[in-house]
Amino acid sequence: xxxxxxxxxxxxxxxxxxxxxxxxxxxxxxxxxxxxxxxxxxxxxxxxxxxxxxxxxxxxxxxxxxxxxxxxxxxxxxxxxxxxxxxxxxxxxxxxxxxxxxxxxxxxxxxxxxxxxxxxxxxxxxxxxxxxxxxxxxxxxxxxxxxxxxxxxxxxxxxxxxxxxxxxxxxxxxxxxxxxxxxxxxxxxxxxxxxxxxxxxxxxxxxxxxxxxxxxxxxxxxxxxxxxxxxxxxxxxxxxxxxxxxxxxxxxxxxxxxxxxxxxxxxxxxxxxxxxxxxxxxxxxxxxxxxxxxxxxxxxxxxxxxxxxxxxxxxxxxxxxxxxxxxxxxxxxxxxxxxxxxxxxxxxxxxxxxxxxxxxxxxxxxxxxxxxxxxxxxxxxxxxxxxxxxxxxxxxxxxxxxxxxxxxxxxxxxxxxxxxxxxxxxxxxxxx
Amino acid sequence: xxxxxxxxxxxxxxxxxxxxxxxxxxxxxxxxxxxxxxxxxxxxxxxxxxxxxxxxxxxxxxxxxxxxxxxxxxxxxxxxxxxxxxxxxxxxxxxxxxxxxxxxxxxxxxxxxxxxxxxxxxxxxxxxxxxxxxxxxxxxxxxxxxxxxxxxxxxxxxxxxxxxxxxxxxxxxxxxxxxxxxxxxxxxxxxxxxxxxxxxxxxxxxxxxxxxxxxxxxxxxxxxxxxxxxxxxxxxxxxxxxxxxxxxxxxxxxxxxxxxxxxxxxxxxxxxxxxxxxxxxxxxxxxxxxxxx
Amino acid sequence: xxxxxxxxxxxxxxxxxxxxxxxxxxxxxxxxxxxxxxxxxxxxxxxxxxxxxxxxxxxxxxxxxxxxxxxxxxxxxxxxxxxxxxxxxxxxxxxxxxxxxxxxxxxxxxxxxxxxxxxxxxxxxxxxxxxxxxxxxxxxxxxxxxxxxxxxxxxxxxxxxxxxxxxxxxxxxxxxxxxxxxxxxxxxxxxxxxxxxxxxxxxxxxxxxxxxxxxxxxxxxxxxxxxxxxxxxxxxxxxxxxxxxxxxxxxxxxxxxxxxxxxxxxxxxxx
Numbered sequence: 001x002x003x004x005x006x007x008x009x010x011x012x013x014x015x016x017x018x019x020x021x022x023x024x025x026x027x028x029x030x031x032x033x034x035x036x037x038x039x040x041x042x043x044x045x046x047x048x049x050x051x052x053x054x055x056x057x058x059x060x061x062x063x064x065x066x067x068x069x070x071x072x073x074x075x076x077x078x079x080x081x082x083x084x085x086x087x088x089x090x091x092x093x094x095x096x097x098x099x100x101x102x103x104x105x106x107x108x109x110x111x112x113x114x115x116x117x118x119x120x121x122x123x124x125x126x127x128x129x130x131x132x133x134x135x136x137x138x139x140x141x142x143x144x145x146x147x148x149x150x151x152x153x154x155x156x157x158x159x160x161x162x163x164x165x166x167x168x169x170x171x172x173x174x175x176x177x178x179x180x181x182x183x184x185x186x187x188x189x190x191x192x193x194x195x196x197x198x199x200x201x202x203x204x205x206x207x208x209x210x211x212x213x214x215x216x217x218x219x220x221x222x223x224x225x226x227x228x229x230x231x232x233x234x235x236x237x238x239x240x241x242x243x244x245x246x247x248x249x250x251x252x253x254x255x256x257x258x259x260x261x262x263x264x265x266x267x268x269x270x271x272x273x274x275x276x277x278x279x280x281x282x283x284x285x286x287x288x289x290x291x292x293x294x295x296x297x298x299x300x301x302x303x304x305x306x307x308x309x310x311x312x313x314x315x316x317x318x319x320x321x322x323x324x325x326x327x328x329x330x331x332x333x334x335x336x337x338x339x340x341x342x343x344x345x346x347x348x349x350x351x352x353x354x355x356x357x358x359x360x361x362x363x364x365x366x367x368x369x370x371x372x373x374x375x376x377x378x379x380x381x382x383x384x385x386x387x388x389x390x391x392x393x394x395x396x397x398x399x400x401x402x403x404x405x406x407x408x409x410x411x412x413x414x415x416x417x418x419x420x421x422x423x424x425x426x427x428x429x430x431x432x
Numbered sequence: 433x434x435x436x437x438x439x440x441x442x443x444x445x446x447x448x449x450x451x452x453x454x455x456x457x458x459x460x461x462x463x464x465x466x467x468x469x470x471x472x473x474x475x476x477x478x479x480x481x482x483x484x485x486x487x488x489x490x491x492x493x494x495x496x497x498x499x500x501x502x503x504x505x506x507x508x509x510x511x512x513x514x515x516x517x518x519x520x521x522x523x524x525x526x527x528x529x530x531x532x533x534x535x536x537x538x539x540x541x542x543x544x545x546x547x548x549x550x551x552x553x554x555x556x557x558x559x560x561x562x563x564x565x566x567x568x569x570x571x572x573x574x575x576x577x578x579x580x581x582x583x584x585x586x587x588x589x590x591x592x593x594x595x596x597x598x599x600x601x602x603x604x605x606x607x608x609x610x611x612x613x614x615x616x617x618x619x620x621x622x623x624x625x626x627x628x629x630x631x632x633x634x635x636x637x638x639x640x641x642x643x644x645x646x647x648x649x650x651x652x653x654x655x656x657x658x659x660x661x662x663x664x665x666x667x668x669x670x671x672x673x674x675x676x677x678x679x680x681x682x683x684x685x686x687x688x689x690x691x692x693x694x695x696x697x698x699x700x701x702x703x704x705x706x707x708x709x710x711x712x713x714x715x716x717x718x719x720x721x722x723x724x725x
Numbered sequence: 726x727x728x729x730x731x732x733x734x735x736x737x738x739x740x741x742x743x744x745x746x747x748x749x750x751x752x753x754x755x756x757x758x759x760x761x762x763x764x765x766x767x768x769x770x771x772x773x774x775x776x777x778x779x780x781x782x783x784x785x786x787x788x789x790x791x792x793x794x795x796x797x798x799x800x801x802x803x804x805x806x807x808x809x810x811x812x813x814x815x816x817x818x819x820x821x822x823x824x825x826x827x828x829x830x831x832x833x834x835x836x837x838x839x840x841x842x843x844x845x846x847x848x849x850x851x852x853x854x855x856x857x858x859x860x861x862x863x864x865x866x867x868x869x870x871x872x873x874x875x876x877x878x879x880x881x882x883x884x885x886x887x888x889x890x891x892x893x894x895x896x897x898x899x900x901x902x903x904x905x906x907x908x909x910x911x912x913x914x915x916x917x918x919x920x921x922x923x924x925x926x927x928x929x930x931x932x933x934x935x936x937x938x939x940x941x942x943x944x945x946x947x948x949x950x951x952x953x954x955x956x957x958x959x960x961x962x963x964x965x966x967x968x969x970x971x972x973x974x975x976x977x978x979x980x981x982x983x984x985x986x987x988x989x990x991x992x993x994x995x996x
Contacts, residue, residue: 033939038786039954046785065940068786070950073935076687079477080844080936083692086851088939101690104480213670215688264563266671267582271957272562278762279564290956299763322955393478400688408672413584430689444900445822448812452827452871455809459868460834463845470844527736532729534737540979542740543921544747547974549929549946552967553746555953559960560749567749570765597743602922606877609918609985613884647880651873654835661931682838692844699841706836710829 029063030335034091034324035078038068040290041137041322044357051351052342060338078102090330091340094133096124096320097219100393103127106325107333109134112344118379120386121321121360133323134344135360136352140319140381141223142374143186144277144295145178145284147306149193149202156192163197164188167258178308183227183251186284186311190260193283201283208276208285209252209261210268211410215399217269219318220286221406222389224248227312232389232398238424238431245423249409249416257412266411277301286310289358292374307377309385319386321360394430401426471697477690489697498673499698502681503705509588509677510656513595518649520596521603522641526633528604529611546601554665557594582667587675591663598662599655603648610644611637657706678702747968754780754965761960776965780949784962788969791948794859795928796973798944801863802927803920806870811916814878815904819890828875835872842868843936850937857941862934866927873926874919881915882908917984921977928974945970 034049036042049064057063067089069077078092082105094102109131114122117135125133153160153174164172168187175185190206191197210217225231228251230244239245255261262268262276274291276282280300295305309315324343326336342348349359353368358378365375391398405423408414474485493499528539545553560566561581572579581590614637622632638645660679663669669676669684678698686695741748753761754776760769775783782788816822846865847856855861885908893903909916934947949970952963 037955038951039956041955042951043785067939068951069935069939070947070953071955073947073950076683077936079687079690080847083475083477083844084848084851086847088851088856101478104478211671213668213672262563263580264582266584267587267667271558272564274957275562275564275762279764281564288956294762294957298759394689397478397689400684403668404670404673407670408674411584411671413671413674440900441820445816445820448816448820448900448904449822449827451809452813452875455864455868455871456830459842459846459849459864460830462849463842466845466848467841524736524739527732527739530729530732532732532736534733536979536982538733538736538740539982540975541744543925543978544971544975545743546922546925547928547971547978548747548967549931549949551931552929552946552949552963552970555958555963556746556750556967558958559753559964560746565761565763565765565960567752567765568745574766597746600743605918605922609914612914612985613881643884644880647876650832651835651876654832654872657836658838660838679838679840682840686840696841699838703833703837707829707833710832711825 029057029061030332031063031065032090032332032336032339033065033067033088034339035067035069035074035089035093036324037071037074037093039071040356040358042066042068044352044355045136047355048343048348048351052339052348056342057339060335060342062335062338064339085329087327087329087331090327090332090336091324092327093322094125094325095322096121096388097399098396099125099127099132099323099325101396102325103132103393105328106132107328107330108132109326109340111341116344116346116361116363118321118360118362118382118386120319120382120388124319124321124388125323133325134340135321135323137322137358138319138360138378138382139322139358140289140317140378140386141220141286141310142289142292142317142377142381143178143181143284143308143310144287144291144301145189145306145308146203146277146301146304148304149283150176150178150189150306153189153192159198160188160192163191167191167197167260168254178306178311181308181311182313183224183311187251187254187260190255190284191258194260196259203281203283205259205261205276205282206284207255207261208268208273208282208287209255209265209410210270210273210285210287211252211256211261211265211407212267212269213403213407214269215396215403217410218399218403218406219320220288221248221252221402221410222318223286223310223316224251224312226316226387227310227314229314232391232427236431238427240423240427241420246416246420249406249419252406252410253412253416256410266407277305289374289378293372296373307374309381315385316387317381317385319382319388391427392432394432397430398427401430467696468700470692471700473693475691475693475696477692482693485693489693490701493694493697493701498676499678499681499701501673502669502676502678503702505675506657506677506679509592509595510653513592513599513656514649514652516592516596517600517603517652518607518645520600521605521648522607522645524600524604525607525611526637528608542604543601545598550598550659550661551665553598554662557662557666561590584671584674587667591666591675594662594666595656599652602655603652606648606651607641607645610641610648613644614640657702747971750964750967753960754968756961758961771961776961777969779952779959779962780966780969784952786948786951788945788948788966791943791945792970792973794938794942795944795946795970797859798862798866798930798942799924799927799974799977801859802866802870803923805863805867806874806923807916807920809867810871810874810919811878811909811912812904814875814882815908817875818879818882820900828879831872831875834868839869839932843932846933847936856937857939859942861937862927862930862942862944865933865937866923866930869930869933870923870926873922877915877919878912881912885911914985917981921981921985924977924981925974 036045049066053063112131118138121135121138153176157174160174172188193201193203193206195201195204225248228244228247230248231239233239273285273287278299278301295301310317330336349361349364353359353364362379365379369376405419405426409416409419471489473482475482560568563569622636658679660677663677664680667675669680682695682698685691755770757769757771760767817827850856850861890903893907931946934944949966952959
C-alpha cells in the first residue's frame, strides 16, 4: 500500500520533470541545426555562426547550431537522412555536383541576389530554374608549377627538345609561360623534370597525378577532356568514345606509363598530390585552388609556386560551389530562412572570408587579394575558363562511375581504347 | 519428477535467453523486414518517389559483373588474410603462454591495433606509407630499397599486410584465452610419457585447441567479409574495381550512387550466398547443442 | 625463477612491428606541419605541442566530451553484451534452447554488412528518441558484438566438463546457482577476452557512430575524423588524436588482463 503511494508520487514527480523539460519555453529562440564538413569551411562558418548568434540572431529569435561531419561521411549521412525524410537538421550541406541528387529534399530559396555572386557558382546551384542552395566556397583548379624550375627551361632548350622527342615523339621547344601551355608543353616540361630522362632534374618526377579511383579526381581529369575539345555529352548522348575523349585519357595514361609521375600515384588524391609538391619530389600538378595556401608557405614550393589555368587549346577549369540548402522536411522553415537570408549578405560573407573561407562573392575576393594572391586568379579563371557538365540529377554518380571506369587507364593498367566505350556505357546507364 | 525437471529446463531456457531474444526482436527482425522491403523497391536518392519494383534489383544484380568480381575478391582476400592472422596469432599466443619479464606491458601493447578505428588506421597508413612524407618509404629508400607499396603488382600483398597488422591482435587474444583453459595435468602427463615440446604441441595442444581456433578463424573470416573501411580509404576499390570488396560495392551503391534498393538487394544476396554454409560450419566446428551429441 | 629475457626480446620485436602505424603517428604528432609536409626525416619538432592541444580541444572540437562518450558507450556495450550473451549461450548449449538456430542466426548477422542496418536503425532510433544518445550506440554495438560473445561462450561452455554441473544438480543446486557459482568462474579467460574485445570493438566503432550521433553522443573516432578535412588531412592533429584515443582502452585492456592471466597462474604454470 505504502509502496503504491510512493510509486504514484514518484511517477507524478517524474512526469512533471519530463513535462518541464519537454515544454517549449515561450521566450526561447528557435534553434536551427546546420550540417557542414570540417576543415577551412567549417572553421570559417563557425565564426559567422557565432557572430550571427550574438547579434542579428537575437533580433530574429534564432540560434544556429553547426554540426560537423567528416568529408565522406557528410554526404553519406545526409543521404540516409534525406531518404528517411528526417527533420533532424534544418540545413544541409550540398555542392554544385550534388544539388541534382539533393534537390528533391531541398526547399526552393527565394530572394537570392544572383548579381552578388560569381555567375558560374550561383548558376550551378539552380535545378530546373529554381535556386536550391546558397553558394559558400567556390572551388576550381590551377595548374601549379615551380617558378624556379620553369625559369631554368630556356637555358636548356636543346636538352628539352631532345627529351620531348624521346618521350613524346614530338618536336617541341620550351614554353616558359605556363598560362599558354598546351598539354604537349605540359607533358614535355614534366618529362624534362623527371630524373629518369634528365638525371640533373632537381625533382624526381615532373608531374604529380591524382589517379586514384575517386570521384573528385574525375573532376580534375575533366579539365584535360575539355581542354582538348571533349565533353561528356554531345546532344545528350555520351561522347567519350571519341578522338577527344580518348586523347584526354591518353594524356593521363602517358604521364603514368612514361614514368612522369610516381608509380604510387595510382592511389593518390589531394593530400598525396600536395605532399609530392611540398616535399620537392614533383614539379607540376593540376590541383584544387584550396592547395594554394599550403603550397605557397611550405617546403620546396614555399614562395616558388606559380599558378596558371589548366593547359589546353580551349582552356577550361572545373568550377563548383559548396553550398547550403534548406531541408524540405525541416520544422523550422521560417527561422532557417532568416538565417539563410543573413548568410546571403555581404557582411556575413566578409566574416566568412576573414576566417579563411573562399566565398563566391567577387567583391569580397577582390578586397582580399592581399591576404591570398590566388583569390585574383579565382575571379579571373571562374569567369574566363569556368565550366561544368550539366548531366542531370545523377551527375554525382557519373563522376564516381567515370573514376571507376577510367582509373585503370589513368594508371596504365588499360589503354584508352579499352575503357572509352565502357565510359560511355557507364554514363548512359545513369542517364534518365 | 522428470517432467517437472524438463519443464524447469524449458522455462530456464526461455528466461536465460530472454534478453537475447528481446534484443534480436528489436534490432534484427524489424530492420531485416525493412531491408527486404527496400530491396524490392525502386529507391534512388535522386528520385523523391519510391515505388515497388518486384525483383528488378535482384535481376540487375545478378548480371552486374562488379558485384560478382567484388565477391570473388572479398573471398580470396578474407581467406588469405584470415589464415595468416590465425597462424600468427596462435604462434604469438604460444610465445606469450609463459612467464617472462614485461609480459603484461607487451600484452597490452599487442592489442593496440584494434583500439584504433579501421577508418583512422587507414588514414595512418596513408600517412606512414606516403611516398613523399611517410617514414616507411623513407626508411626503405635509406637502405637502398625501392618498393612501390601501391603499385598494381604489389597492392594485394600490401593490403594483406595491413590487414594482418590490424587484426592479428584479435586472433592472438582469443587464442591466448583458449590456451588458458588447458589444464596443467595434460602437459604433465605428456611430459611423463616422454613427449618433446614439438610432439606436445602437434599431438596434444593443437587438437585440444581446435574447436576454439575454429571459432576464432570463423569470426575472422566473417569480419573480413563485411569490413570495408581500410581498403576503401586507401584505394577506393581501384584502380578500376581491382581491389573492390563487396562491402565497398554495397557502400558505394548506397551512398555514392544513392541506389538504396540495389544496395539492400546486394546485402541480402550476400547473406543468402553464405547462409547455406552455416549449418555445415556449425557442425564442423562442433558448435551444436547438447541434444545433438 | 629463471628470467626469460630472450622471450621478452623476441616478443618486443614482434610487437614493435605491429605498432609501426602507431609509432609513425606518434612521431608525426610531435613534428611541425612544415616538417611533416617537407619529408619524413626533416628534424623539426614542435615545442608547443600544438597538435596535442588541437586534439584536446584547441581546434574547436569538444574532445573531452568525445572521450567521455566513448568510455560510456564502450563500458555499456561490454556490460550489455555479456548480460545478453552469457545466459543465452548456456541455454543454447546446456539446455538445448533454440536448437542450433540461434547460433546460425547470430552467424548470419555477423556477415551482414553493417551498412544494411544503418538506415533501419536510424529510423528505429529516431522513433524511440535514441538518436545522438549513448544508449542508442550501446544497443547497436551490443547487437554487432553479440555473435562474437555467443560463439566464444558457447564454445567455452561446451568444453567444460559436464560432470561438475551434474554433480551440482544432484546436490540440489538450481540452474541459476550452477550458472553463477560454477559456470561463471570457470569461464574466466573467455569472459575477459570477450570483455576486452567488445570494449575495443565498440571503442573503434565508426560507421554506426557516424549515422546515429550528431553532437551530444559523438565518440572519439568520429571526432578524430574531423581532422580529415574537405581537401587535405591535418596529419599532425589526427596523429595526436589517434595517440590520445588509445590511452583509455589501453588502461582497460591492462586492467582486464588480470582475469585472462588468472587461468594461467592457477592452471598451466605453477611457478
